[in-house]
Amino acid sequence: MKYAARRAVHALFLLFGISVLSFLFSAAVPGDYFSDLQLDSRVSPDTIAGLRTLYGLDRPLPARYGAWLASAARGEFGYSLTYHGPVGPLLGQRIKATLLLTGVATLLAWLVAVPVGIWNATHRGTWRDSALRLVLALMLSIPDLLLAFGLLVLAVETGWFPVGGMRSVGAEEMGAGAQVWDVARHLVLPVAVLAMGMLPVLIRHIRAGMSEAMEAPFAVSARAQGIPRRRLLYRHLLPAALNPLISLFGFSLGTLLSASLLIEVVMGWPGLGPLFLEAILARDFGVVLGVILISATFLVMGNLAADLMLYWADPRIRAGGPGTAAGGQG
């Protein structure tokens, strides 16, 4: 319990540091939301200065950071100048769409990767192994962007799936069942791209972990005692190979908000990605800060969850041995 508390405090400090740093950085950059207005000769400098005062952009930095912290405590996370409202509710909508997309894709990728990885580990050195490795290498070297475009072309040519977006036009008038079906059909393509991007990495890790476990002395002894293959694989070897997988799973959880940015932009999925990009181009720093903070929170929480799960699953770590707290990657 003390371990959990210590990790949680550490995570909180980390997030606080990120908020301070990104705030400092956003203040140090040239130009703000009203910079483009200066190019317009009809708008007088006084008006722009007035606007800046109105939105508090001319106040000293600590005061602005204090105000931002207070609004974050209220769940507003600052004010969006393009949307003329607090950032919090704006993010809320987008987060739901992103989580739906990445949640389904992550679940699917793990459900496929675990059996395939285990199968792969038991067939090392055969031609099937080489074939699978070739396919995985190819999947790993095809950029998500290209895959997304390819599937979009397929969707247009065949008409099997809707092209981009999350709902059809007029979906509001459909019945509840039809609406769910509509969103599910829109999910297929982006989920396919995302899951295919995650698969090779997952399978490689599972294969490596399982191969290592299979060569451990206890596995050889268990096999010699005649424990059935399936039972040996899933009851004895999988738990032993679990540690790196738990870290990987934590990382999967952590990137739930950030893994799909590019796919969302290409496929027109109304998630956090497009919002973030628009906010950057419009210099709407309130939204940018909000998105950064929320995605960092997810990543930190994912790593925290992985650490806690490792602590719970592995007695070696509880005893305070080496190799504590494996960080995420990405």
Next chain:
Amino acid sequence: MKPALGVLVLVHVAVLGAGFFAPYDYAEQHREFPYAPPTPIHFRDWRPYAGEYPLRFFAKGRLFGVDEPGVVFLFGSDGFGRDVFSRVLYGGQVSLFTGLAACAVSLAFGLGLGTLAGFWGGWVDQVLMRGGELFLALPWLYLLLAVRGFLPLHIEPVEAFLLMVAIIGTVGWVRPARLIRGVVLSGRERGFVLAARGFGASGAYLIRRHILPMTFGVILTQATVLIPQYILAEVTLSFLGLGVAEPAPSWGNMLAEARQYHVLVSHPWLLAPGLATVPVLLGYLRIADCVLESTAK
């Protein structure tokens, strides 16, 4: 390993020699041929023809070309009638060398700060590693976009290139730094290093003669992992309009034209810059695997 190296060398030579291998300049427009499909090359009496016109080799300082009014678009042309093949070659200069240069920046930062943290330890180590955690706690692509987004948006291609190298390189310093710190930390306690220290060797000497050579393996593996990642980062940034801007080509901003899917569906050759990344990534991936295997033994 060898075929992968061969592919990479081939691609880099083609891209570096774009001025020779490409039949046209990257900005040369043929307004009368927008979205032309790839020009069919056929042979008559053992001589290659592009459509009705014979291919000329080594004319005007280029490998091949065709006399006016003929055109040769190996990968078709884009909306302005610019040759996609030539633009892929020239665009590769931006994309591939952003990856290489940014990797060099990352590794330089990583080597410097990682050695500093590992060799001296104490509060230097604490500050550097805690600071590094801040970088790791942000999703990589978000961090990249945010840093780029906070900087001026509309700039010259050369500046944009340097800016991207600087951003991608500095944003990615943490992982190599952590790995190098680990190597330095254990290397510092090796017998021969302690012995050299006992003989009165200075810190700078120890680092130069004993510590740095130990980090070579890590640096090599990190390079093979980072370069493809950074090439993709450049493609992504330019695709999203935050990198090199038209008319200068990069694989990313060329793909941006394919973003309107109705354009893409009838002109699939616009995906050529995306396909060009595949052999490059495959090559680096294979080399990374080989390097990992050889260091694991």
